[in-house]
Amino acid sequence: MKRLGSTICAAVAMTAAIATGSAQAADVDGVTATEIRVGTFGPLTGPVYMYGKLSMNGVEVFFNKLNEQGGIHGRKLVLVREDDLCKPEGAIAAVKKLVHQHKVFGIIGGACSNPTLAARPEIEKAGVPFHVFAAVADGIVDPPATNIYTTQLTASIESRAQIQWALDRGAKKLAIVAQHDAWGRARYEPMLKDFKARGLQVVADEEVTVDQNDGTAQALRLKAAGADAIMLLGYPKAAAVLIRDSIKIGYKPLWVGQTAIQDLPALQGLIGINGALGDFVSITTVPGHPDNPQYAEWRKRLKDTFPNDELSVFNLMGVAAAEVFAKVLDAAGKDLTREKFLAAYNTIDNFKSSIYPGPITCKGKHQCNQSPAFVKLENNNNVVFAGTVTLK
Amino acid sequence: MLMFSYLMATGITTGAFYALVALGIVIVYKSTEVVNLAHGELFMVGGMLAYTCYVMFGIPYLPSLLLAVAGAFVVGIITERVAYRSVLKHGLASVLVATIGVSFILKGIARHIWGGKGDYLTFPPIVSPEPLQFGNIMIMSQQLVVLLAAIVVMVGLGIFFKRTRAGKWMQATASNPKAATLCGLRIDRIYMYTFGVGAAVAGAAGVLMSPLTLLYPDVGFVLFIKGMAAAVLGGLTSIPGAVLGGLLLGLAEQLAAGYLHSSIQDVVAFLIIMLALIFLPTGLLGPRGLRKI
Numbered sequence: 001m002k003r004l005g006s007t008i009c010a011a012v013a014m015t016a017a018i019a020t021g022s023a024q025a026a027d028v029d030g031v032t033a034t035e036i037r038v039g040t041f042g043p044l045t046g047p048v049y050m051y052g053k054l055s056m057n058g059v060e061v062f063f064n065k066l067n068e069q070g071g072i073h074g075r076k077l078v079l080v081r082e083d084d085l086c087k088p089e090g091a092i093a094a095v096k097k098l099v100h101q102h103k104v105f106g107i108i109g110g111a112c113s114n115p116t117l118a119a120r121p122e123i124e125k126a127g128v129p130f131h132v133f134a135a136v137a138d139g140i141v142d143p144p145a146t147n148i149y150t151t152q153l154t155a156s157i158e159s160r161a162q163i164q165w166a167l168d169r170g171a172k173k174l175a176i177v178a179q180h181d182a183w184g185r186a187r188y189e190p191m192l193k194d195f196k197a198r199g200l201q202v203v204a205d206e207e208v209t210v211d212q213n214d215g216t217a218q219a220l221r222l223k224a225a226g227a228d229a230i231m232l233l234g235y236p237k238a239a240a241v242l243i244r245d246s247i248k249i250g251y252k253p254l255w256v257g258q259t260a261i262q263d264l265p266a267l268q269g270l271i272g273i274n275g276a277l278g279d280f281v282s283i284t285t286v287p288g289h290p291d292n293p294q295y296a297e298w299r300k301r302l303k304d305t306f307p308n309d310e311l312s313v314f315n316l317m318g319v320a321a322a323e324v325f326a327k328v329l330d331a332a333g334k335d336l337t338r339e340k341f342l343a344a345y346n347t348i349d350n351f352k353s354s355i356y357p358g359p360i361t362c363k364g365k366h367q368c369n370q371s372p373a374f375v376k377l378e379n380n381n382n383v384v385f386a387g388t389v390t391l392k
Numbered sequence: 393m394l395m396f397s398y399l400m401a402t403g404i405t406t407g408a409f410y411a412l413v414a415l416g417i418v419i420v421y422k423s424t425e426v427v428n429l430a431h432g433e434l435f436m437v438g439g440m441l442a443y444t445c446y447v448m449f450g451i452p453y454l455p456s457l458l459l460a461v462a463g464a465f466v467v468g469i470i471t472e473r474v475a476y477r478s479v480l481k482h483g484l485a486s487v488l489v490a491t492i493g494v495s496f497i498l499k500g501i502a503r504h505i506w507g508g509k510g511d512y513l514t515f516p517p518i519v520s521p522e523p524l525q526f527g528n529i530m531i532m533s534q535q536l537v538v539l540l541a542a543i544v545v546m547v548g549l550g551i552f553f554k555r556t557r558a559g560k561w562m563q564a565t566a567s568n569p570k571a572a573t574l575c576g577l578r579i580d581r582i583y584m585y586t587f588g589v590g591a592a593v594a595g596a597a598g599v600l601m602s603p604l605t606l607l608y609p610d611v612g613f614v615l616f617i618k619g620m621a622a623a624v625l626g627g628l629t630s631i632p633g634a635v636l637g638g639l640l641l642g643l644a645e646q647l648a649a650g651y652l653h654s655s656i657q658d659v660v661a662f663l664i665i666m667l668a669l670i671f672l673p674t675g676l677l678g679p680r681g682l683r684k685i
Contacts, residue, residue: 047610049503050511207655211614213409213605216402217649217657220395237512237606248523248530249398269514270606272521
């Protein structure tokens with residue numbers, strides 16, 4: 001009789017557990033007893049596909065690693081990709097598709113700033129948790145939205161850090177060279193504001209384009225203005241061309257780059273002149289070159305999953321964001337809901353990520369990464385930590 | 393004075409870039425009266441093929457260059473088959489749309505094959521990457537190679553069109569396709585080889601210029617626009633005109649960016665296209681009489 005009672009109790013408990021699991025699966029979009037469906041969006045095609053596709057590849061290899069270890073609270077992570085073509089209308093459509101068609105639990109993505117900014121109202125309306133992995137526009141998390149967090153440095157933090165770095169090194173005449181596209185303006189305008197706030201004058205304000213093939217005219221104008229430090233708000237090609245042509249005319253100022261140019265050996269390769277980056281520093285989200293031994297695991301995992309890829313900074317940005325995303329998922333507990341997940345961001349306090357150079361703190365803030373670190377290149381291919389700045 | 397010297401020297405060397413691209417556009421237009429809107433992508437294909445041979449497979453430089461040019465020639469022929477011959481019966485507008493299609497297809501293929509290897513690929517220069525001193529100014533040695541190549545290609549094409557039978561066939565076909573057919577010329581083959589030769593020039597330009605322009609799937613578009621501006625300025629059917637147009641465009645860009653502001657550097661090409669179309673519709677060295685196309 002006693003045994004029968006125990007059996008009945010066990011059966012009731014099991015049924016209750018299954019029922020709870022089913023209710024959970026039915027109640028929370030993208031969550032079943034065995035998996036969590038996570039969406040991502042960014043450019044998979046088009047000229048800047050690498051910001052999206054390669055970062056997503058990084059997220060995927062991190063998820064694969066977690067899944068091999070049993071997932072999070074027994075659930076495997078499944079990544080669903082949508083191409084936004086780096087266009088605002090593409091990002092809005094991608095978010096709608098992820099939320100309403102794929103019914104994802106949350107989104108880790110956002111590669112291009114303006115499209116991500118354009119998709120923000122849709123993301124807020126849907127209430128879907130959104131973790132930014134690459135886009136840098138301040139407006140994505142400022143003013144904060146309850147369901148949006150970023151572990152990427154934002155444009156204004158980087159712009160202020162660039163100026164601070166130059167001033168800390170004694171530079172007196174600061175100049176700006178910027179792309180004036182949406183990406184560039186997101187950095188250029190906060191930078192001008194910071195110049196104004198500090199009472200500093202921009203001695204030269206030059207423009208480059210993404211496809212710049214020659215930078216002689218810009219270099220000559222910078223030299224004529226006597227600029228001793230250049231705040232470089234451009235992509236690697238524009239940077240390479242400008243530095244190359246500055247060397248050509250015998251002009252060697254201090255160059256201060258930002259996270260779009262953080263693969264310094266690649267930049268050195270693009271310029272091709274020995275010692276070209278002797279006076280160059282850049283802000284980084286990844287404090288070492290992807291070829292460094294510390295990333296060997298990710299290099300191997302990436303190659304196994306995407307044989308055509310060589311490990312890049314973009315991949316590592318994806319890995320880094322996915323690591324924090326997974327940490328929050330873990331902290332949210334087994335009975336996963338979006339509310340619990342968002343509340344769990346508050347438990348991320350001084351988290352030592354294996355990729356980001358500084359600690360990650362989401363407690364009380366939605367911009368979780370406030371540590372602009374700088375790297376420089378030694379002997380043409382050795383990336384070394386150059387230092388940090390204290391933002392004033 | 394030093395600034396002026398630098399801007400002039402850079403204008404000429406950048407102009408050589410545009411001239412090389414313009415030459416390929418002119419070759420195809422001269423024979424077929426079609427502007428191949430995938431021309432920039434043929435440039436990219438040439439560079440990518442050279443990268444594959446030289447960097448990925450370790451084939452020596454010269455064979456890599458020849459293989460890249462041959463590969464671009466084949467892609468040019470495929471372009472003619474797909475985007476010209478098969479749609480010509482629907483009119484030139486269809487051909488233009490088809491060449492745009494080819495351009496997107498080539499970029500998509502390039503992203504698929506070479507897309508995961510970094511945002512920009514580097515192809516080593518044929519000469520030292522260090523700048524060379526000429527008087528009181530420095531010039532990148534690879535830029536001189538491109539300038540020399542533009543002159544060699546221009547002279548070579550001049551000889552080809554004036555002295556060789558194939559060149560004369562191409563000119564005859566361009567001038568009057570019906571008469572050329574009546575004379576027994578197989579104009580379909582001539583069109584095919586014309587596309588091939590245009591692509592081969594683009595491929596050679598891609599190999600020589602990629603150490604300076606860098607390599608990525610979208611590298612061709614801006615260069616195509618600049619090459620087109622140079623070709624329109626020089627006269628769409630004139631080979632010396634393409635070179636002259638390229639050099640003038642390069643100089644205009646540098647002087648405008650140096651003395652006015654760097655923000656107008658890229659606008660100059662579009663201004664030149666518009667002004668040339670309004671005031672010089674046949675270009676500087678194009679045929680004097682207007683032809684309806």
